[in-house]
Amino acid sequence: MFNDHDIEAALHIVKEVAATEIMPRFRRLGTSDIAEKKSSIDLVTDADIKAERAITDALLRRWPGALIVGEEACETNPEAIGGLKDAELAFVIDPVDGTFNFAAGLPIFGTNLAVTSRGETVAGLIHEPMIGDTLVAVKGAGAKMVRADRDVEAIEVASVVSLSEMVGTISVNNLPFQERSRISGNLAATRMAFAYNCSAYEYWMVATGKVHFIGHHALMPWDHLAGVLIHQEAGGVTARFDGSPYLPGNTTGGILSAPDRESWQMILDHVIAPSRAL
Structure with a gap:
């Protein structure tokens, strides 16, 4: 079982790498430090590559033999995602979630790290490198914010409201x-729609009750596993568009997070439907 001591060790690794590999490159990237992957809005930077490598190396020193599934490594080895269903211990990493923002000098990005065991997410964290705060959850133990000064407070999702107030x-x-x-x-039927182009920040907002819902059609595990567990441990409901649970290894079916099941269904029916299977 992945316990509080273990998540503390993982958090220490993430914070250290953010300080040594990510923040020193923020707003200091040269043209040669940024490359396109699949399109002009799908980027990779020197910070992504070096941070993922540093996190991977540190995790393997602490947990030899663990499966590491990193966003950048999966560009050349996508089959690693399939290993999440059976791995005894796996770490899923997005070192710089919100790379487009990072490359543009916009301070809306984060580091996602999820821990899975035998096809179940057992722990997760989302670290915000600019301020140093982190959302943390261990399955069954609730979700909390660990501030840069080590102050800790529990987090919870937003209260239920009508669609027009969401x-x-x-x-x-x-x-x-x-x-x-x-x-x-x-989305015009809701109170306000926003877009950060950063899953880390979107899960941060929905898990801390600042917004009511978020939804995605693409399901890469490094974007969602940590955030989904944190949101659920904060009292929310997250499921794929067909109502099934989101599990490590799932890459299709869309995903929606809301304060409760009724709110979840309302957003599905009035905003996402009829294209639930995309």
Whole structure:
């Protein structure tokens, strides 16, 4: 079982790498330090690569033999995602979630780290390098914010409100134009829609009750595993669009987070439907 002592060790690794490999490069990247992956908005930087390598090395020193699934490593070895279903212990890393923002000098990015065991997420953290605060959850133990000064406070999701009072986002950047237009139009039924282009910040907002819902169609594990556990441990409901639980290894089916099941269904029916299977 991954316990509080273990998550403390993982948090120490993430914070150290943020301080040594990520923040020194923020707003200091040269043209040669940024490259496109699949498109002009899908980027990788020198910070992503070096931070992932440093986190991986440190995790393996602490937990030899663990499976490491990193976003950048999976560019060349996507089969590693499949290993999450059976691995006794695995770490899933997104060293700089929100790379487009990071490369643009926008201080909205974070580090995601999830811990899985035999196809179940057992711990997760989202670290905010700019301020040094971190959201942390161990399965069954609730969710908390660990501030840079080590002060700790419990977190919880937003109270239930009507659709017209909800604030949230559905990520549509990877959808065809017609679907982007339809869902964006449906969001007008809510109080306010926002977009940070950063899963780490979106899960931070929904798990701490600052917004009511977030939704995504793309399900890469480094974007979602840590945030989903933190949101659930903060009292929220997260599931794929067909209502099934989101598990390590799932990469299709869409995902939606809300304060409770009724709110979840409301957003699905009035904002996302009818394209639930995308």
